[in-house]
Structures are given as structure tokens and as C-alpha cells.
Amino acid sequence: MRALTLLEAVNDAYKTEMRLDPFIVTFGEDVGVEGGVFRATTGIQKEFGVERCFDSILAESGIAGTAIGMAAAGLKPVIEMQFSGFAWPAFNQIVSHIARFRNRTRGAITMPIVIRMPYGGGIRALEHHSESYEAIWGHIPGLKVVIPSTPYDAKGLLISAIRDPDPIIFMEPKRVYRSIKQEVPEGAYTIPIGKAKVISEGDSLTMVSYGAQMKEATAAVGELKKLGVSVELIDLRTIYPYDKETIINSVKKTGRFMVVHEAHQTFGVGAELITKVVEEAFLYLEAAPVRLTGPDTIFPLPRGERYFMISTDEIVKNAKNLAFYSI
Amino acid sequence: MFEKFDPREGKKLEIMNENGEITPINEIPLMNDSQILEGYLVMLKTRVADEWAISLQRQGRMPTFPPTKGQEAIPLGALMALNQDDWFVIAYRELSGWLYRGIPLRNWYGYYYGNEKYAHLPTNKYHTFPPSVPIASQLLHTSGLAYAEKFKKTGRLAIGFVGDGGTSEGDFHEALNFAAVWKAGAIFIIQNNHYAISCPREKQTITPTLAEKGFAYGIPSIQVDGNDILSVYGAVKMAAERGRNGLGPTLIEAVTYRLGPHTTADDPTLYRSEEEVELWKPKDPLIRTEKYLLSKELLTSEKIEALKEEFLAFAKEEFQSVETSEDPTIEETYNYHYKELPEIMKEQLKERKERK
Numbered sequence A: 001m002r003a004l005t006l007l008e009a010v011n012d013a014y015k016t017e018m019r020l021d022p023f024i025v026t027f028g029e030d031v032g033v034e035g036g037v038f039r040a041t042t043g044i045q046k047e048f049g050v051e052r053c054f055d056s057i058l059a060e061s062g063i064a065g066t067a068i069g070m071a072a073a074g075l076k077p078v079i080e081m082q083f084s085g086f087a088w089p090a091f092n093q094i095v096s097h098i099a100r101f102r103n104r105t106r107g108a109i110t111m112p113i114v115i116r117m118p119y120g121g122g123i124r125a126l127e128h129h130s131e132s133y134e135a136i137w138g139h140i141p142g143l144k145v146v147i148p149s150t151p152y153d154a155k156g157l158l159i160s161a162i163r164d165p166d167p168i169i170f171m172e173p174k175r176v177y178r179s180i181k182q183e184v185p186e187g188a189y190t191i192p193i194g195k196a197k198v199i200s201e202g203d204s205l206t207m208v209s210y211g212a213q214m215k216e217a218t219a220a221v222g223e224l225k226k227l228g229v230s231v232e233l234i235d236l237r238t239i240y241p242y243d244k245e246t247i248i249n250s251v252k253k254t255g256r257f258m259v260v261h262e263a264h265q266t267f268g269v270g271a272e273l274i275t276k277v278v279e280e281a282f283l284y285l286e287a288a289p290v291r292l293t294g295p296d297t298i299f300p301l302p303r304g305e306r307y308f309m310i311s312t313d314e315i316v317k318n319a320k321n322l323a324f325y326s327i
Numbered sequence B: 001m002f003e004k005f006d007p008r009e010g011k012k013l014e015i016m017n018e019n020g021e022i023t024p025i026n027e028i029p030l031m032n033d034s035q036i037l038e039g040y041l042v043m044l045k046t047r048v049a050d051e052w053a054i055s056l057q058r059q060g061r062m063p064t065f066p067p068t069k070g071q072e073a074i075p076l077g078a079l080m081a082l083n084q085d086d087w088f089v090i091a092y093r094e095l096s097g098w099l100y101r102g103i104p105l106r107n108w109y110g111y112y113y114g115n116e117k118y119a120h121l122p123t124n125k126y127h128t129f130p131p132s133v134p135i136a137s138q139l140l141h142t143s144g145l146a147y148a149e150k151f152k153k154t155g156r157l158a159i160g161f162v163g164d165g166g167t168s169e170g171d172f173h174e175a176l177n178f179a180a181v182w183k184a185g186a187i188f189i190i191q192n193n194h195y196a197i198s199c200p201r202e203k204q205t206i207t208p209t210l211a212e213k214g215f216a217y218g219i220p221s222i223q224v225d226g227n228d229i230l231s232v233y234g235a236v237k238m239a240a241e242r243g244r245n246g247l248g249p250t251l252i253e254a255v256t257y258r259l260g261p262h263t264t265a266d267d268p269t270l271y272r273s274e275e276e277v278e279l280w281k282p283k284d285p286l287i288r289t290e291k292y293l294l295s296k297e298l299l300t301s302e303k304i305e306a307l308k309e310e311f312l313a314f315a316k317e318e319f320q321s322v323e324t325s326e327d328p329t330i331e332e333t334y335n336y337h338y339k340e341l342p343e344i345m346k347e348q349l350k351e352r353k354e355r356k
């Protein structure tokens, strides 16, 4: 075993699977020679050749649209949108076709495509480079949406995504691309899509988060412990289809529920999870569920970025209030 | 006139060569010496300001910044050939045109520094759009602007800029076709700097030129030496005449080279050789213009040095005003989404002010 960054784990997942499955191809802007602007595909063209890993022309609609043909004819496209904020030219192809082919053809033509995209803020980036739009993808029937938060999970989830028979939006938390290292096993292993992970067991409250936000959430759990609040922290890992069972079981135990995510609030992942909790564990709730999210504003340029991001302190404060709330 | 420079026959408009020698071409509008000098000053100011931004980025005082080094002649030559109230629609590498139009340098710095207030450019004053990061999307705006001005019969044109990579996006093709079908007064400029981040121009399309894409939409199209401000000026002047006479859009491919990295976050050694960069250095638009002006004794080396100092001091001042200016307030991050902030957003703002 060796310690890898999340980015290196993505790269490792690619290489591991591409060695096993000769039909996997990967392409996107700058992914070939340069290995991607973040270097997620470094060395892949060198090892697997230009037919299996190449620079596409600068056209996201084209990248997604051609992947459809490739998938239908038996290839396994793993495509990259350079930033999630530049996936929109491909929105039509993804929503109108990739998500719909299986249903439209009653299973005759399917879309085993992985669409990777770095997402999220906190990196002082140019406009369109900081957004978290998982809720938009999660809203589309026919797509699965996966967000790893650690190197180990990134590798296991990406391998699962590549082997999945259906299209996956695989969103990578670029803020922590290089900032965490973790032991990652050599060779192939999978982490089931649709399964959340309980990071810490606790009985004061249930907290769900995912992606880069897990960093502050995890830190908050430690702080809260000192205050006598024991948090059951759950890393959602799959946005859709999400792991209802793990969440509901936890809420039934703790009676208090909180979601923390960087993305906008309205119509967000928090809205969905809280609704589900209210529907299925209402009688167990000891306080109104809480969502701590990014604001409903356009992601600000760097000088205003701090208004968007959620700090450990804010999580602690809100969790404390929730834990000590009594009706 | 454009027919004489059919890019499909390998023709390209070149007026001033690398040595700063000018060969006028019949019927092609030519800049006079005072215009060349004026252009040179803006180019030099752009170069100095651009390099200062890079060094600020290296000092950790500026976030990611896209340099324009080597491409200064294109937006500048183009705007010099147009009126002050023709629309200027940029991608993100058009600082020279920005300065020529009289937009403060602090607005360019400030936008990249990361404060939205610097993108507040009154349209009646500048007729300029803010940087557009989603590649090629701005060209459709250009077509729309040109349509509106035609509708209003103002005689105003719209000029839109895009990179070589941008010609692969659907928006590029749609923009050309819209403007052509409408016979709108749009001018499209491709700044072919040979790379879209790491992707070389040759991998973007197999046609020998980008200019010839225009013919598919019935648009007169021309390739010019983009490192020669006179060629750019001449071509845009002719395009403007077509546009103002109701003859529709023109496509101009300005061939240049990005001497710096794609942005300060980019490492060009991964995809291009030092030898290739060396090959382009002597073709630098600034150097050749300088050669011309020196040979004409319109400028001296001492004067150039003095100007560089003056411009650097200016750039420093402009950045300082940005660096010492107030960051946006949390209210500002809310207040500009709608004319009237919806009640639900007001509530959220209030709640978040308490939270932060």
C-alpha cells in the first residue's frame, strides 16, 4: 500500500480498470498529452495509447454526444468535463440522451458512460470554476451522481462507476484533490454505488455531508465531542440513488438530523434528504432538521468567496444548537 | 477586396513584417505614423501591465491570471479600426483593446483579482462586455448585438473575439450562421495563438486555416498576420465598411502565438518545446512595431525605457487601488441577482449575516 492523493487515486482507478478492460476509452479537453489540467489522466496516453486516451476538440456537447455513439457500439467511455461549470454545453446530450436511452429503447441501447468533472469552490478561482451543481444532476431521472471525499473512496467508487451499466456523473472535490493523502490498495476494488459510509458513530445527532465539505464536517465532529455532543457523521458518497436506509436508521437512533453541503440551499440535496427523513422518521424527530448550506447566490469571485464557504465553526455552532434543542 | 486574400489559396494579409518594414497594399486601409505610434504606446502599456500581473500572481497577490503577451496587436488593431461606440465583446485575453477603449486598467486587474464591481462597465460609455469564460459563448452575444443595432439603424457594429480552440464549440458556428442569415454587422476575430491550453491548433480541426470555416456560412473570411497591427487594422477596417453598408458579417483569423502560459496555473513545458517558443519571439508584435518607429525616428530607445518605467509605475498604482479597495460585502453578493431582491433571499441574507 502507498499513500495517494485523491487525484492520484483517480488516476490509479483509471489505470487499474483500463488494464482489465480493453474497451475503456477516455477523452476530454487536455486529457491526453498533458494529462488533464489537474493531471487526473497523467501517463494514461503513454501507457494505453492515443486511441484509448486522447485530447478531444474543444466541444463539450461533442464530447458527451460522441460518447453516446461509442457506448452504444460497445466501448466504455469515461469522459472528462474540464470543470463542472463547463459541462453546460453538454447538458443537452446528457439530459436529452445519455439519461434517457435505456428507457427510450426499453433497454435495447444503454449508456455505460462515466462523466467525470471537478467541482466546488474554496480555491480562489475564475468565474465558473467553483460551483457545486450536484442537485441539478441528481434531479435528472436516469443519471447516477457520485461524489467521493477521500482517495480510498475515489478509487473504489470510480472503478464501480466504470463497471456500472448506467451513466454516472462523477464529481470530484477539487479543493481536496491534493490536500489529503491516504493509503490506497493496489489493484482493483469496488465501493458500492448507493451506499453511504458512517464515519463516526454517535447518538446526539445525525449529520450528513459529502465531498470536500467532509473535511470541515469531520473536524467539527472532533470539536463537538469535546462539548459532549456525539455526532453520527455520514458521508453520503452517492447523491443519487442515495442511501436512504443508512440515514433513516441513524435518525431513528439519534432523533436529530442535519445536512451540511457547499451547494446552494434551495432545491438542494439537503432539501431532498430532510424531506425523506420527515416522511420516514417523523415520529423519531426531537427537533426540526437543519440544513447548513451555501447561499442561494451565484458563487462569488475570490474576494467574496468566504461568504459562500462553510467553516468548521459554523458546523459546530449549528450542530450544538441542534443537539441541545428541546421542544 | 477579401477575395484577393482567399485563405483557401494559402493567402494571408501581411503588411508589416518582422523587421518592421511596411509594404502597403493597394486598397487596404493603412495606419499612418501617428496611429502606429499611438498603437505602440497602448501595446507597450499592455505588455507592462500584463507582466506586472504575472509577477503579482507569483507573489501571491493575484489569483489565476490569463496573460495576453504576444497577442496585443489583435484587439488593439481591431478597435483602432472601429468607432468608440461599436460593441467590443471579449473572451479574456483582450487587455490591449480594453485599454485602447479607455477602460481603466484597474477594472481588468480587479476582475481577475476577484471583485465583481470591476466588471461594472457602463455600456453607454464603453460598449464593452465583461470577460466571458465559457469558451465561444460570447460570439452569439456579438451576433445579437449586431442584430439589435441593425434593428435600431444606428450603424453600430459588434466585434467578438474567440480563440482557435473556441472554433470547435457549437456556439462559434451558430454565431457565424446567425449573423450571416441576418446580414448583421458583426465582425468575428479568431485569435489563433496556436494552442487551446495544451491542445495544438492542428488537433482542433484538419482544415489548413480557421478562416475558411466562414465560407460554409457564406461569410467573407480572411487570414491576417495577427502580430502585425497594420494587418489587423486593415482587415477590420474593411470588415467594418462591409458591416456598415449592410453587407453582413466578416470573419478574420488573426494568426499569432501565445508567448506566455495559458494562465498562471498552466505549465506549457508539458506540451510545447522551448525551440518553438524561440521561433516566435522575433515575430513579437511589440518588437516589430518598435523597429518601425525607431527606424522612422519617431521613437528612441531612451524614450522606450522611460515609457516602460512610466507604465510600470502606472500599473503598480492601478493594482494598488484594487488591492486596497474594499472587498464585497455580503449584501453585495446578494443584491445584484435581481432588480428587486425576493423576500426569500432577503430572509436568507439576514439569517446568514447572523451566522457569519
Ligand SMILES: Cc1ncc(C[n+]2csc(CCOP(=O)(O)OP(=O)(O)O)c2C)c(N)n1
Pocket (backbone or CB within 6 Å): A029, A058, A060, A082, A086, A089, B093, B133, B134, B135, B162, B163, B164, B165, B166, B167, B191, B193, B195, B196, B197, B258, B262
Ligand atoms: C465551455 C468551456 N469549456 C472549457 C473551458 C476551459 N478552458 C478555458 S480556456 C480553454 C482553452 C481555450 O482555448 P482557445 O479558444 O484557443 O483560447 P486561448 O485560451 O488560447 O486564448 C479551455 C478549454 C471553458 N472556459 N469553457
